[in-house]
Amino acid sequence: MRAYSEVLKVPGLARIIFSQLIARFPAGMMSLGILMHMEHLHGSYSAAGLVLAAFSVGMATAGPFITRLLSRFGTLTVLLVTAAISAGALLLLATQAVPLWVDLLAGIVAGAATPPVTPTVRTLYPRMVPQRLLSPLFSFDAALQEIIWVFGPVLVVSLVALAGTGVTLLVTIAIQFFGAVLFILNLEVRRLRIPPTTRKLGRVLRKPPVLLSVVISAMFIGGFSAVEAGVVGTFGEGALEAGIVLAVSAIGSLVGGFAIGSRGIAPWSVAIRLTVVLAGMVIALPMTEVFGLSIALFIAGLGTAPALAAFSAIIAGTVKFADTPEAYAWIGTGQLLGAAVGSALAGVCIDAVGGVGGVWVGAVMVAIAAAIAAIFRRHQPDLRHGIGDPPDTAPIELPR
Template sequence: MRDFVALMRIPGLALVIATQLAARFPAGMYSLGLLMHVERTHGSYTAAGLVLAAFSIGMAVAAPVVTRQLSRVGTTRLLLATLLISTLSFGLLAAVPLPLPGVMALAALGGAAMPPVIPTVRTLYPLLAPQNTLTALFALDASLQELIWVFGPVLITLLVAGFGTSTALLVVVGIQIAGGLLFALARRVRSLRIPTATRKIGRVLQNQSVVLMMVTSMLMIGSFAAIEAAMVATFGEGSVDAGLVLAISSIGSLLGGLLAGNRQLTRWSLTLRILIVAAGFAIATTTSGFVGLAVALFVAGLGIAPALAAVSSVISRAVAFSDTAEAFSWIGTGQLIGTSLGSALAGIAIDAAGGHGGVLVAVAICALAALVAAVFRKAQPDMRLVIGDDD
């Protein structure tokens, strides 16, 4: 805990953390909101899964290209331009009745234009904090982002229950505008200057550590998307219980990240942390009641933030500063591909076997993530060395 207190004393860091959380808050609401909105308007979880897939694929395809422009267009200009396009797209999706292809197109455009908040802030962190505190900083970041998943799912389910899915999504658009402006106009963000990358886009994928983190992230987030859809199907659209169970999982993740803190990472750390998540999901296959699922997802949550923190630490350690933003965007691309695949596979399984089918999909994907992390663990840098020692 002393590590976290020391971090908060760094000038400007607390404000950066707070504003980036505000800008990312809609992430805890859009996927679940879109899922419920499309299921209500088009009548199937398969349709909802297709829209979520389009949303995720839009982000995945555009993210590396958009992020590369941070060094060319300027951080604040790019954040504001993408914020405008994204919110207009989601506003139209929420307000205008459209056939499924039209909804998918707007979801894809809105996703493609999502402001690159995560690559921006994770590129900024090493400039604000000493290198020996970065593991703790990434653990804190991964933990605090769980506040998004604690309050986001509960808020969107309450909004849907009280006002319907269209109004709920419009509220999310308003939150995105407010949070996006706070982050883009923060002084430290406005002053960020990222050196122009000299290599062609995608060359960072020649780094084995980046590829491994991208694949494991894809599988991890795919399992999260599957469990989210499974909880909605288990408790019913608009049920507060679904949001509460997901929030309890996020509380577990928040606690896990704080406990992980500045612990020394090894090449086995990521595998062990993913296995905790897989174990929690496996427990969820044995129960369908609120209490049982809440306990199972709390256990799974204990490994989520620590695993994501490990991914961020590896990327920060493995690539040059000028490539950091692009590397994090590829991690995001992998995660979004995972979201689309996890949502689509879970949607099919749910239509065939109910919520239990979605849980089984989550277990299988998460177990595969742990296997990949274990088999290819030597692709990671030695995190015990300081930067430069293993060049």
């Protein structure tokens, strides 16, 4: 815990962490909000899964392009413009009863214009703390973001039960826009200067640790998206039980992140942490009650934040500063494509066999992720002795 206290003593860092947490809070609400609202409008989890997949594909496709604009137009302009466009497209989803193909297009636009808060803040972190504190900071960030998954799902299902799916989605949109503005108000964010990269788009994927992180995290997040849909399918739209189960899973991730988050990353770390996740999902397969599913997904959650922290640390330790926004964007792209595939497959399986179908999809995807991490462990860096100094620097302009 000493490392975490050192992190929080860095001037301005606690403010940055809080504001980016608010900006990212809708991530814990958006998937369920879109899934429930589209199922309510179109009467099918398959249709709802397609719209959610369109949203994820839009975000995944545009992510690397949007992050490269940060160095060209600056964080202020990019964050404000994307927040406005995304909010407009989401408003169409929330307020208009339109054909499915229109909702699919709106989902793509909303996803593509999602403000790039995560790549921005993870690029900013190495400029604010000593390199020896980066691994604990990434772990702290990954663990703390589980607050999103503790309260987000519960808030969504509670609002759906009280006010309906449309109002719930409107609340989610408002939080996303307000959070983006709050994040932008930080002087450190507005004055972050990212040097233009000399590499072509996608060249950073030639680094084996980056490519592995993209592929593994895609399967991992896809698996959790499938399980999330499976839990909703098990208990039904607006059921508080679904929110409780997902919140307990997030609490497990919070516990896991704080318990082992300060440990260095070894070549075996990702595989071991994903194996913990897989074990919980396998236990969840025969479960249909709140208690059993909660215990199983709590176990799965113990490996979640540590795995996410490992991906961030790997990027920080292997990629030049000018290329880190794009690298983090590719991680996001992989995760979102995985979520799109997981959601779509889960929707079909839920319609066919019920909520357990989504859990099966999730377990298979996480098993593949763990196997890849184990097989290609030699291509993952050994960061047990620290992340090291970044090759390039671009200082933040501080107020005079």
